[in-house]
Amino acid sequence: MKAAYLEEYGGPEVLKFGDVPDPVARADEVIVDVHAASVNAADWKVRSGTYGADLRFPYVLGRDFSGIVNSAGREVTDLAVGDAVFGVCDVGQEGAYAEKIAVKAAIIAKKPDRFSHADAAAVSLGGLTALVSIEDTLQLQPGERILIQGGAGGVAGFGIQLAKHIGAHVVTTASAANRDYLVGLGADEIIDYNAQDFVEAVTDCDAVFETVGDGVAERSFKVLKPGGRIAFIASGSKAPASPRGDVQALRPRVNRDRLHLERIIELLDAGAVRIPEITPFSLSEAAEAHKISEGRHLRGKLVFEVRRGALDSARPQR
Numbered sequence: 001m002k003a004a005y006l007e008e009y010g011g012p013e014v015l016k017f018g019d020v021p022d023p024v025a026r027a028d029e030v031i032v033d034v035h036a037a038s039v040n041a042a043d044w045k046v047r048s049g050t051y052g053a054d055l056r057f058p059y060v061l062g063r064d065f066s067g068i069v070n071s072a073g074r075e076v077t078d079l080a081v082g083d084a085v086f087g088v089c090d091v092g093q094e095g096a097y098a099e100k101i102a103v104k105a106a107i108i109a110k111k112p113d114r115f116s117h118a119d120a121a122a123v124s125l126g127g128l129t130a131l132v133s134i135e136d137t138l139q140l141q142p143g144e145r146i147l148i149q150g151g152a153g154g155v156a157g158f159g160i161q162l163a164k165h166i167g168a169h170v171v172t173t174a175s176a177a178n179r180d181y182l183v184g185l186g187a188d189e190i191i192d193y194n195a196q197d198f199v200e201a202v203t204d205c206d207a208v209f210e211t212v213g214d215g216v217a218e219r220s221f222k223v224l225k226p227g228g229r230i231a232f233i234a235s236g237s238k239a240p241a242s243p244r245g246d247v248q249a250l251r252p253r254v255n256r257d258r259l260h261l262e263r264i265i266e267l268l269d270a271g272a273v274r275i276p277e278i279t280p281f282s283l284s285e286a287a288e289a290h291k292i293s294e295g296r297h298l299r300g301k302l303v304f305e306v307r308r309g310a311l312d313s314a315r316p317q318r
Contacts, residue, residue, distance in 0.1 A: 003098035004286035004304075005058045009049035012290040017283055020058055023095065023102035027073040030105045032085060034067040035117035036310040037096035038154075039281075039302040040125050041234065044294045046094070062096025064088045064124035066117035066310075076105040084111040086120035088128055088256050097283060099306060109261035115268070117310040119275045122301040126154035126276070127264040129254050133209055133231045134162050137252040142167030144206035147198070147223055149216055151187060152178040154276050154301040155233065156211045160185045163209075165272035171205070173198050173212075178299055181277075199223060210234065212296075221247060276300035280311055 003020045025031045043061045045051050066086035069079055079085065087108030095101045111120045134140050146163050150156045151172030163170045164186035171189040174182055182190050191198045202223045210220050213234030220230055221244055229248035232239045239249040267273045277300030281289045289302045305311055 001099040002283065003060045004062075004283045005060045005097070006047060006055070007057045007059075009047065009055075011048065012044070012287040012294070014047065015061075015286040015290060016058075017286065020060060020098065023098075023100055025071060025073045025102045027075040028104055028106065029102045030072045030076055030079055030085075030108075031070045032065065032067040032101050032103060032108075033070045033307070034065045034096060034099055034101055035305075035307045036067070036121040037062045037065040037098075037304045037306060038121045038124065038126075039289050039293045039304070040064070040154075041293060041296075043094075043097075044290045047290065060095045060098050062089075062094055062098070062101075062304075064121055064126075065096040065101060066111055066120035066124070067101075067306075070100065072105065079105050079108075079110075084113070084117075085109065086111045086117070086124055087258075087261055088125045090256055097286060097304065104256075107256040107258060109258045109265070112265060115265075115275070116312055117307075118278055118280065118303045118305065121310075122154065122276055122278050122303050123158065123264055123268070123273075124261070126301065127158050127267075127273070128256070128260050129155050129233055129252070130158040130162055130209075131260050131263055132254045133233060133252040134159055134166070137231045137250050138207045138209065138229055140166050140168050140207055143169075145169045145171065145204060146207040146209060147202055147205045147220070148172045148187075148209045148211070149198075149220060150174070150212040150296075151182045151185070151190070152299045153211055153296075156209070157182075157185055157276050157300065158273055159209050159211075160187050161273040162267065165267065165270075168207075171202055173216075175297070181299060207231070218243075221249075278303050278311070280305050 069083045208230040226246040239251040242249040
C-alpha cells in the first residue's frame with residue numbers, strides 16, 4: 001500500500017511517500033481502507049523525535065482517520081465489511097497516513113453519510129481531545145469564565161464551541177487575522193497576542209484550556225481565580241507543576257472509545273459545533289503539510305485526501 005512514512009527522525013523533509021507492507025488485523029481489529037486522515041501537532045513532534053519515542057523504521061505517522069471497513073477479525077461482531085467508520089488510533093498506535101490501517105473495532109464509530117470522510121477525520125482526535133479536556137477534566141459549568149489558548153487551532157476551535165454550548169463565557173487568544181473566524185465560533189472575547197499580553201488582559205478565570213505550550217503554559221496560571229483549574233495538552237505527558245497552591249494543574253487522559261466519538265456526532269447534529277475549515281493535501285504532500293502545522297499559525301485542520309472523493313459528502317447545504 002501507499003503511505004507517507006519515516007526512515008529517520010528529522011524535519012519535514014524526512015517524510016517519504018511510497019510503498020509499505022499492508023497491515024494485518026488481529027481478532028478484535030478491522031482493516032480500514034483509509035479515505036482521509038488529519039494532521040495533528042503530535043505527528044510532527046513524533047517525526048522530530050521530540051516525544052522521545054523509540055520508533056521502528058519505516059514508520060507511518062497519523063492518529064485519526066475516516067474510511068471503509070475492508071475486513072474484520074473473527075471477534076468483531078458490531079462492524080461489517082463496507083461500513084463507513086472514523087476514529088482515533090489506540091494509545092501508542094499510529095499509521096493513519098496510509099491507504100490501510102488495522103485498528104481495534106471497539107474504539108471506532110460508524111460515520112454518518114451526511115459527513116464526508118474529510119469532515120470525520122477533521123473532528124476525530126481534535127474533538128475527542130476537546131471533549132475529554134473540557135467536559136471530563138475541567139468539568140466546565142454554565143456561567144463559568146474560561147480562557148482557551150490558541151483559539152484558531154482545530155482542538156481549541158472545537159473547545160470554544162463546546163464551551164459556549166455548555167453556557168460558559170469564552171475568552172481566547174489568536175492573531176488579529178483570525179478574529180472574525182473566532183467570533184463565528186462563538187468566542188466572547190478575543191485577545192490579539194501580537195498586540196496585547198493575555199496576562200494583563202484576562203483575569204478571574206474559573207478554567208483555562210491550554211493548547212499552545214512553551215511559555216504560554218506557565219504564564220496561564222496567572223489568569224486563574226483561587227480554586228480555578230487548568231488543563232494542558234501541549235506540555236507533554238504531565239501537566240506543569242502549579243506555582244500556586246490554590247489552583248489545579250491537570251493533564252487530560254485522552255483515552256479512545258466509541259462513546260466520545262458518538263458524542264462528537266451528537267454535537268454536530270445539534271449544531272453545537274461545526275466542522276472546522278479544512279485545508280486538503282495528498283499523502284505525497286505530507287512534508288508541506290507538516291511545515292504548515294509546525295508553524296503553529298494554521299486555522300482549522302489540515303487533512304490528507306488519501307482516496308479520491310474523501311472531501312465529498314451527502315450532507316445538505318445550509
